[in-house]
Amino acid sequence: MDIIDLSTVERGEENYLGFIDQLCQKLELDYASYATTSPISGAVQGYANYPDAWKMHYMRRNLQRIDPTIHTAALSIAPVDWSRFERNEKFDAVFFAANDFGVCKQGITVPIRGPYGDRGMLSVTRDCSAEEWAMLKRKIMGDLQVAAVHLHDAVMQSDLISRVMRLPRMSAREKEVLQWSAAGKHQQDISDILMISPRTVEIHLRSAREKLGALTTAQAVGRAIGLGLIYPS
Amino acid sequence: MITIVDAINAAQHKHLLGEMFKLRARVFADRLGWAVNVQNGMESDMFDKLDPAYAISTNDDGEVVGCMRLLQTTGPHMLSDIFACLLDDEPAIRSSRVWEATRFCVDTTRLSGTGTRNSISYVTSEVMIGSFEYAMEAGITDAVAVIDPVMDRVMRRSGNAPSDYLGSPKPMGKVTALAVLMDCSPERINRLRDFAGIRHDVFDRQSQMAD
Numbered sequence: 001m002d003i004i005d006l007s008t009v010e011r012g013e014e015n016y017l018g019f020i021d022q023l024c025q026k027l028e029l030d031y032a033s034y035a036t037t038s039p040i041s042g043a044v045q046g047y048a049n050y051p052d053a054w055k056m057h058y059m060r061r062n063l064q065r066i067d068p069t070i071h072t073a074a075l076s077i078a079p080v081d082w083s084r085f086e087r088n089e090k091f092d093a094v095f096f097a098a099n100d101f102g103v104c105k106q107g108i109t110v111p112i113r114g115p116y117g118d119r120g121m122l123s124v125t126r127d128c129s130a131e132e133w134a135m136l137k138r139k140i141m142g143d144l145q146v147a148a149v150h151l152h153d154a155v156m157q158s159d160l161i162s163r164v165m166r167l168p169r170m171s172a173r174e175k176e177v178l179q180w181s182a183a184g185k186h187q188q189d190i191s192d193i194l195m196i197s198p199r200t201v202e203i204h205l206r207s208a209r210e211k212l213g214a215l216t217t218a219q220a221v222g223r224a225i226g227l228g229l230i231y232p233s
Numbered sequence: 234m235i236t237i238v239d240a241i242n243a244a245q246h247k248h249l250l251g252e253m254f255k256l257r258a259r260v261f262a263d264r265l266g267w268a269v270n271v272q273n274g275m276e277s278d279m280f281d282k283l284d285p286a287y288a289i290s291t292n293d294d295g296e297v298v299g300c301m302r303l304l305q306t307t308g309p310h311m312l313s314d315i316f317a318c319l320l321d322d323e324p325a326i327r328s329s330r331v332w333e334a335t336r337f338c339v340d341t342t343r344l345s346g347t348g349t350r351n352s353i354s355y356v357t358s359e360v361m362i363g364s365f366e367y368a369m370e371a372g373i374t375d376a377v378a379v380i381d382p383v384m385d386r387v388m389r390r391s392g393n394a395p396s397d398y399l400g401s402p403k404p405m406g407k408v409t410a411l412a413v414l415m416d417c418s419p420e421r422i423n424r425l426r427d428f429a430g431i432r433h434d435v436f437d438r439q440s441q442m443a444d
Contacts, residue, residue, distance in 0.1 A: 075240035077286045077305050077332070078371035084241070113308025115327070141372030142330060149307055149329035169324035199416060200397040203375055207326040210307075 016047040016155065023147050024049065027140040029124045031103065034151050035070045036120040044070060045155075054101035063094045073109035074119045079141065082107045106133055110144050112152040116165070120152035146210070153213055168211035170229055177204045179230045182221045234291055235363030236437045240284035251275065252297040253289050260338040265381070266407030280335070283309055288364040290356050291437075292343070299339040299356040301364050303376075306331045312377055312412060319379065319412040320400035326377060332368055334378040334415075349430070354391055358429035361393055363436065365425075368417040376415045381408045392424035 020032045033048030044064040048055060057063075064070060068090045073080040082105060085091035095105050107125035114120070124144065126136060157163045170178075180190045187205070191198040205217055212227075214220035224230045238246045254275035261267040261276055269276050283304065290299035304310040306326055310333040313325035339356045349355060368376060375396070380388070382402065388394055395413035402411040415421065426432065 072241055075284050077239065077284070077303060078367065080241070112329075113305050115307075115309060115313070117309065119308075141370070142374070143372075145329040145372040171320070171323035171326075173323070197397060199375070200414060203326060203328065203331065203414065206330060207328045210328055 013047060016151065017049060019147075019151055019154075020047060020049050024124070027124070027143060027147075028136060029126050029140075032122065032124045034120060034122050034148075034155070035064070036118065036152065036155060037070070037074070039117055039119075051102055054098065054103050057097065057101060058094075066090045067094045069094075069107070069109045069123050070121055073111050073121055073123075076111050077113075079108050079110045079144070081137070082109070106130075108137060108144075110148040112148045114152060114156055118152075118156055120148070120155065122148035122151060146215075149210060150213065150215060153210075157213070168213075168227070168229075170208060170211060170224075171204075173204050174208040174211070175224070175230055177201055178208050178217075178221055178224045179233075181205070181217050182225065182230055183233045234437045235359060235435045236289050236291065237286055237363070237367050238289055239286040246289075249289055249291070249297060250287070253287060253300045254281075256297050256300060256340055257336055257338060259340070259342070261336070264341070268406045280304060280309070280311060286367070288360055288367060290339075290360050290363070292351060292356075296343060297340070298343050298351075299360040300336070301334050301360050302336040303364060303368070304333045304335070306333050306377065311335050311379055316379055316410070316412070318400075318403050319410060323400065326399075330372065330374045332371075332373050332376050332417075334364060334376045337378065337380065337384065354387075355429050355431070357387060358391060358393070358425045358431060359435050362422055362425050362429075362431060365415075365417045365422055366435070369419075369422075373417050376417055378413050378415060379410055380413060381405075381410055383408075385411065385413065392428040393421065 016034065020034065024030065024032050031048065031050050033046060033050065035044050035046035037044050046064070068085050068088050069082060098105055104125055104127040106127060107123055109121050109123040112120040112122065122144065126133060157166055176194065177190055180193060185193065187198050187201050191201045194201070209215070209217060209220040212220045212223045214223055225232050236246065236249060238250060243250060254277050258271045258274055258276035261269045262271045270278060286303045288301045288303065289297055292298045306328055312320060312333060313327070317325070337360065339353055341353060344351055344353045344356055377399065385395065396416045397414040399412040399414060402409045
C-alpha cells in the first residue's frame with residue numbers, strides 16, 4: 001500500500017492523521033478513525049479525519065464513552081460491520097445526528113489486538129449503496145487489516161518503554177526469508193532454496209514485515225539490517 | 234449448521250457455549266487425556282477469557298456436535314504464549330492476515346463413522362468450512378492450528394491437508410500435538426465441500442446477527 005510508513009517517520013498526531021487521510025484516498029473511503037482504550041484508565045485516545053463539526057459534537061457529548069463502534073467492536077476478532085448495531089440503542093444515541101454533519105452510518109470497525117492485551121479499533125465509513133459497500137469491503141478487507149495493525153503498533157510504540165518492550169522477536173525462518181530477500185531473491189526463489197511452498201514464504205515474509213512495522217519487504221530488510229537481525233548482503 | 238459466537242453475541246448463546254465447553258471436556262479431557270482444566274463438566278482455559286470467536290456446529294436436534302476456537306495472532310494466543318515448544322521455541326508468526334485455530338473437536342459418540350449429516354467427516358468439514366469462510370470475509374488468508382496426528386490424518390483424507398507444518402510434533406499428555414498452516418482460500422473450501430457434499434450455506438444467518 002502506498003501510504004505513509006509510520007515506522008520511518010516521527011511518531012505523532014500529524015502523521016497518524018496523514019496515514020488516515022491517505023488510507024481513505026487509497027481505499028475509496030469517506031472517513032476513517034482510530035481509537036484505543038487505555039487498559040488502565042479506560043480513557044479513549046483517538047485520531048480521525050471526520051469533519052470538525054462532527055468531532056466537536058462527538059467530543060462535547062463525550063460520545064466515546066458509549067460508542068459501540070469502539071467498545072463493542074473491540075470484543076470481536078473479525079471486522080464488525082455497523083449493520084450489526086442496527087438495533088443498538090447506544091449506536092443510535094451516538095449516530096442519530098450524524099447525517100446532519102455529513103457522516104453516514106454505513107461503516108465497519110476493524111478490531112486490533114496487541115501482545116500485551118492492548119486493543120485498538122480502526123473504523124471506516126463510505127456513503128454508497130449497500131451493493132457497492134459489500135463489493136468495496138471484499139476488495140479492501142485485506143489492506144484494511146494490514147493498515148489497522150500497522151497504525152495500532154505505531155501508536156502503541158509511541159513511547160520509549162513500549163518501543164523497547166515491543167522489539168521484534170523474529171523466528172529463524174523469518175530471518176532466513178529476509179536474508180534471502182536481502183540477497184535479491186524473490187518469493188519463488190526462496191521457496192526453492194528453503195524447500196517450502198511460496199505461500200509459506202509469503203506468510204513468514206508478511207509476519208516479518210509486520211513485526212518490523214514495515215509495509216514493504218525492502219523496508220523490512222533495511223530495518224532488519226539496522227537492528228542487526230540479518231547481515232547486509 | 235454453524236453458528237459463529239463471539240464476545241458480542243455470547244450472551245444470546247449461553248446455552249450453546251455451555252454445551253460446547255462440555256463437548257470439549259468429553260473430547261480433550263476424557264477421550265484424549267490432555268492436561269486441561271475441567272470444572273462442572275466444562276473445559277476452558279485462559280484463552281477462552283480473551284474474547285475468541287467460536288465456530289459451533291449443531292445437528293438437527295440442536296445438539297452441539299463440533300467446534301473450533303479462533304483468535305488473532307497479533308494478540309495473545311496459544312502458539313505465542315504457551316505452545317512455543319511446538320515451534321521448537323521459535324517466536325510465533327504474528328500477522329494481521331493470520332488467525333489461530335485451536336480446540337477443534339467433533340462429538341464422536343453422537344456422530345457415526347459414515348453416512349451423511351450425522352457423520353464425523355460431515356461435521357468436521359462443516360466446522361472447517363464455517364471457520365474458513367468466516368476468516369476469509371475478515372480478510373484472513375491463512376490459519377495456524379494446533380492439532381494431533383490423528384486429526385492430521387483425518388484432514389489429509391478429507392481434502393483438507395495442512396498447507397505446511399511448523400516446528401515439530403511434541404508429546405502433550407497422552408497424545409502428540411503439532412502446529413500446522415492452512416490457507417483460508419476458495420480452493421480449500423471447494424475441496425472440503427466436494428469431499429463432504431456440502432453445497433448449501435453452512436451458517437445460521439438468523440442468530441448470527443442477533444446481538
